[in-house]
Amino acid sequence: MTETLPGIFPTPTSMQLNGGTVTLGTSVVLVQAAKTDAETVELVRQILSNAGVTRIRTATHIPAKLDQSYIVIGAGNSAILRSAVGRVKAALPTEKEGYTLASTVEDGGNLTVLAGFDGDGLFHAAQTLRQLAKRASFPAVRIHDFPSMPVRGTIEGFYGAPWTMQDRSAHLAFLGRAKANTYIYSPKDDPFARDKWRDDYPAATLKQLGELVHQAERNHIDFVYAISPGPSVCYSSPADLQALRRKFDAIRGLSVRTFYVALDDIEYTKWNCDADKEKFGPASDKAAAAAQAYLLNAVQADLASGNAAGPSLIMVPTEYYNATESPYKAGLREKLDPRIIVQWTGTDVVPPAISIPDAKAATKAFGRKTLLWDNYPVNDYAQSTGRLLVAPYARREAGLSSELTGIVANPMNQEAPSRVAVMGLTAFAWNDKAYDAELTWHAAARELASDDPRTTAALLTFFDTQHLAPTFGTQPWQPQAxxxxxxxxxxxxxxxxxxxxxxxxxxxxxxxxxxxxxxxxxxxxxxxxxxxxxxxxxxxxxxxxxxxxxxxxxxxxxxxxxxxxxxxxxxxxxxxxxxxxxxxxxxxxxxxxxxxxxxxxxxxxxxxxxxxxxxxxxx
CATH class of the missing domain: 1.20.58.460 (Hyaluronidase post-catalytic domain-like)
Known part of the structure; x- marks a missing residue:
């Protein structure tokens, strides 16, 4: 059988043929090393079942002679993993979320090792195995892989009809398959996160959010809860700070650990209360920066709870849409706690391209590397009326991983069609230097088509008719059809x-x-x-x-x-x-x-x- 290097998405950091072809057969021995979560073990079992394996036995060691198919899975640095990785002529991963997946064929049997640096890395290794095992036989490979950016995923931050809970559940499963790690819950039309942000969620809604959080955990996705108090908040009010604490405490009870305060799309040259004028002076963009920093720093202190390594608050500033120097940005740069992560949408609300110099300018303007909020493929603005935005994720410069803390996409109101572009974004955020927009676009079609060639071709024909990517101006940044x-x-x-x-x-x-x-x-x-x-x-x-x-x-x-x-x-x-x-x-x-x-x-x-x-x- 001719061995060819398989296509894996996102593109691994390093992948080489290791000699030979792995044929799993109908019986596999699973060797489970320490630090292996039950969900990942179940995922591997499901992958094997889908590949035609009907019998899975378990063992605690690998025999000297491989007489059938063996798979070793585990995270960390256990003796079993060290031995198994050495046998397939590979090395243990050393980067956060990293993994090693390698196989060897010998003695009429084969050995495949999935070694994660941590539980997230092992989950990503399983997703790579899922892609390899779509064929009854696959080439033995040696993969060493880890993400370029620490934050990768989506922000449900669009206007209009929010996703249903079923949409969100499906999206979290997709993000797990795409090796993303972040979902930010920030629907503009959730009244309890914006207009009624001071009010408690109804018990039924809180229960649904809790179920989503557990779904995120199963897919190794960080569920980030965002609140948008800007239209009515009094920054200096102890009562409003307490309202934020109470809302975050309720969400923290769902096992959420990362929080977000959105201050976008608000008026920042007038105060919502007289107390802010007394504390920060007449309303202005510079005064708004001081007021926002005052409130956000208090929230960050609560999240850290005396632990300097505690979670970082994420915020989106009122000036989120460029990197131009201004009194507002200077005020944030001077007063905002350096632990707080700042989001930025690029050179415009919907930027036609994002370059390394653009990101460096944002770092200078905000005094820290930013988290990119990429307004693609969102379609909640007038220029996108009547369109699905499913062109490839493109015109983001390779090397941005050195200048950003990560990227999240703002998707469309239509969750499932959004995955076409989002798969490109997550692949870029995983390995921006090896990212190929066209190949990933094809992979997104195959994913939707369950690898059926005829359906894949039909989807690519459909995508071509929805290729135009508009901006807020008159000129699109990707052409139509x-x-x-x-x-x-x-x-x-x-x-x-x-x-x-x-x-x-x-x-x-x-x-x-x-x-x-x-x-x-x-x-x-x-x-x-x-x-x-x-x-x-x-x-x-x-x-x-x-x-x-x-x-x-x-x-x-x-x-x-x-x-x-x-x-x-x-x-x-x-x-x-x-x-x-x-x-x-x-x-x-x-x-x-x-x-x-x-x-x-x-x-x-x-x-x-x-x-x-x-x-x-x-x-």
């Missing part, structure tokens, strides 16, 4: 400049592309196991199907015109009617902050269908 545009441009060129054979070949390609677009929605509906993705994407799939049919009719009209047939015009008329139907489909009511007509490859597909009747003279 680049693959489709290349086909349509080729057709235009062939009709304008080609001979008869070239025209026929181009029109044949166009017909195939039209079929792919028209057929993709049904393939996706049948092939994507996650029905949340299908439901949340429903109007886009419906519109795509109609646009595909319109393109099929357009292709038929062009072919008829090329042959001099009088049937071309009826085809074009039917194509226009179908396109009008497609353009009339609207987003799901209440799902997003801005509602409107669904966009499918707009500016590319619609223009071609409109222009087609004039591309060839008809009888």
């Amino acid at each position: 680049p693959r489709l545009k290349a086909v349509l441009d080729h057709v235009r060129e062939a009709l304008a400049q080609g001979d008869a054979a070239a025209r026929k070949a181009a029109l044949k390609d166009l017909a195939r592309q039209a079929d792919d677009i028209a057929n993709a929605p049904d393939i996706i509906r049948a092939g994507v196991a996650d029905k949340g993705f299908v439901a949340q994407s429903a109007p886009w799939l419906d519109a795509m199907q109609r646009w595909g049919r319109a393109l099929q009719l357009t292709a038929a009209g062009l072919s008829a015109a090329d042959e001099g047939s009088g049937t071309a015009q009826p085809f074009f008329a039917d194509a226009k009617r179908m396109a009008d139907e497609a353009a009339a489909i609207r987003s799901i009511p209440g799902a997003t902050r801005f509602e409107g007509p669904i966009k499918i490859a707009d500016g590319v597909l619609d223009l071609f269908i409109a222009d087609a009747p004039g591309l060839i003279a008809t009888p």
Whole structure:
């Protein structure tokens, strides 16, 4: 059997072929070293079962001669792990969240070792095994892996309909598979986290949040609770500080250890109470920085409870959207406890790119390395109306890991479609220097398609029609439908400049592309196991199907015109009617902050269908 280096996402820090092919067979011996949590053991057992293993025996040691498949799992530095790692010619991991996964094939059997530096690292090793074991046999490899950034994940921080608890549960499982480690609960429309932040949560809601926290723990995700008191808080009020303490104490009772205070999207040149004017002076951006630091430093002191190594509070400042020097940033830099982590969205609210110099400028402005709040793929602003944002995660510079404490994505109101871009972000945050946007985009499609090639191809066709990534300005930072545009441009060129054979070949390609677009929605509906993705994407799939049919009719009209047939015009008329139907489909009511007509490859597909009747003279 030919051995090829497997594709693992995120890309490991180091991966080499180790010689030979591992075939697990139907029986595996599992050797469990010390410091192995029950959830990870169960995950490994499930992976083996999915790989066709029907019998799993346990043992306490590895025999001198390997007579079948052995798997050793554990975290730390136990004698069993040291011996096993040496046998597969690897080394124990030395970095936080790091792991070693290595196999050897000998004596008619095989040995695979999953060694984590800590419990998180071992969980990540299991996720790598999950990818390897999708095939009945996989190449023996030697992987040494650890994350580039300490914080990787998402912030549910968008406006509009928040995710359901089921959405959040599914998302936490996805984050675990993607080797993320952070989920920030900060829905703008949770009244008890913003408008009614002083009030206690109802018992039923608190119970649901507790279940989410446990789900996060099972997936080795740090559940971060965020509160947004800015619209009404009195920074100098002992009563408001006590209200924050009481709210955090209730959430701490759910086993949450990391907290966040959001001060974004508020007015900071007026006070909410006279007491703040008396303590900090007339309202101004500089005075606001002093007031915010006063309150946040008190919260940080509570969290640390005298322990200098205690958890760091996270905050998002009112000026979160650039790194330009200002009195506000200078005030935070001077007065904010250095332990507090500051979030920053880049050079703009929705930045077209983020570079190392940008991040260095933010470090200088805020007096510490920042945690990037990346407003992609969020679609809660007017320029994103009617769009799913599923282009690859791109235009973030390799090397940002040296200038940031981490990255979290602000996803869409549609949880499952958000995973396409979020998988790219988590892969970038894990290993930014080896990140490949296109390959990871393909991997995200395969993940949704459960590795079915036909469904994967249909998803990539769908993603191409939703490739445009807007900003708050007029120019998008990623183009719409680049693959489709290349086909349509080729057709235009062939009709304008080609001979008869070239025209026929181009029109044949166009017909195939039209079929792919028209057929993709049904393939996706049948092939994507996650029905949340299908439901949340429903109007886009419906519109795509109609646009595909319109393109099929357009292709038929062009072919008829090329042959001099009088049937071309009826085809074009039917194509226009179908396109009008497609353009009339609207987003799901209440799902997003801005509602409107669904966009499918707009500016590319619609223009071609409109222009087609004039591309060839008809009888």
